[in-house]
Each structure stands twice: as C-alpha cells, then as structure tokens.
Amino acid sequence: MNSYYSGRSSRTSRAMTGSSPAESAAPNRRQTMSRVFDHIPDSHKDILESECYAHVATLRPDGQISSHPVCLLWDGEYVRFSTTRSRQKVRNLEADSRLAISAAHPENAWHYLEIRGTAELADDPDRIAIDAVAQKYMGQERYDLDPPDTERVTVTVRIKQVSVE
Structure with a gap:
C-alpha cells in the first residue's frame, strides 16, 4: 500500500x-495477531511487573472517552492504581465502572496489552497503594508529593478481557 x-x-x-x-x-x-484472554497471560506479566506507564480510559458523563496516565500495581491477581478522590477518572468510574487500560513494555512498545473490565474503588486513608507506587516507580518508601489532606482512592480492576500483542 x-x-x-x-x-x-x-x-x-x-x-x-x-x-x-x-x-x-x-x-x-x-x-x-492480537490474542484475547480472560486473564493476564504469562507472556505479558512482565509488562505489569515493569515500571511502565499506562493509560486508563473511562467514560465521561457526556459519553465521551477520557484517557488518563497511571502507574500500575500488579500482585499476580489484580491490577490496581492509585489516584486522588478529586480526579475526573474517579467521578467517571463512580458513574460507570467500565474501563480500559493500555500498557506497553518500557523497552518494547510493540509488546503491549489492553485490559478491559470494571473498577472497584476503595478509600485508601493509610496510603498503602500510593506508597507501593512510590516504592516501585520512585525507589522511595513513601509518596510525599500530595498536598496535606489529600484523599487517596485505590482502583482495583476486575478483568473481563485482555488483548495482547
């Protein structure tokens, strides 16, 4: 062509x-060719274990798609990310829990996955998720960049479908 x-x-x-x-x-x-799973295949777990930056897509109240960069956490079963309660993505997910996440390996953009599913939101007053992000992505024990009194939310993804390439 x-x-x-x-x-x-x-x-x-x-x-x-x-x-x-x-x-x-x-x-x-x-x-x-893309392959489709109902779980994270072994061939692509390295992406979630890496310090990749991902994008989460949510639906705005007007039906438009909104995309937000996030740092992912992976415990072998669930994909999670931390955000602040004041963010648009939290309001979007409270109204409609469907989401899609796209993440590529930081050393090979053609090695990627897309996760589709639903979100479960939980308050994180002890800052467990954001501190885990700080350890993984920043090499420090605690995340200290939030202003005082920032409310943190942990988003846990209930995986419905995973496409990989």
Whole structure:
C-alpha cells in the first residue's frame, strides 16, 4: 500500500513492516495477531511487573472517552492504581465502572496489552497503594508529593478481557 494512502509517512510504514535493516527490530505488523484472554497471560506479566506507564480510559458523563496516565500495581491477581478522590477518572468510574487500560513494555512498545473490565474503588486513608507506587516507580518508601489532606482512592480492576500483542 502506498504510504500516502495509508496515512503514514514512508518512514513509519517501513518501521511498522520492518522493511529496512535499521528498523527491522519492529515486528512485521502483518505477521502479528492480537490474542484475547480472560486473564493476564504469562507472556505479558512482565509488562505489569515493569515500571511502565499506562493509560486508563473511562467514560465521561457526556459519553465521551477520557484517557488518563497511571502507574500500575500488579500482585499476580489484580491490577490496581492509585489516584486522588478529586480526579475526573474517579467521578467517571463512580458513574460507570467500565474501563480500559493500555500498557506497553518500557523497552518494547510493540509488546503491549489492553485490559478491559470494571473498577472497584476503595478509600485508601493509610496510603498503602500510593506508597507501593512510590516504592516501585520512585525507589522511595513513601509518596510525599500530595498536598496535606489529600484523599487517596485505590482502583482495583476486575478483568473481563485482555488483548495482547
């Protein structure tokens, strides 16, 4: 396909197909296929164990999609993230618990997963989740960047479907 008609520059098209030696590290997109699971497959747990940044998509009250960057926690069973009660994503999830999370491995953007499911929100007055984020992503025991009296919420994802590539 001509790159003009594909909407991609010829450089991007080459990178996606691995047609030039310098760009051959990118997988041939025509040869890869997404796989769908009802759990996190072993082949993609490394993403959740890494210091990846993810994006969570929620539905706004007007029906528009809203995307928010988050740091993920993974305990082998549940995906979680911490946020403040005042954030739009909390209001969105309180109104409609459906969400989608996209996360790529920090060293290989083509190694990624998308998680679809529902959110369970729980107050976190002891700051357990955000302190776990600080340990994983910042190498410090406690998260100390919130203003005083900030209310924290832990979002636990009930996984319905996982797509991986």
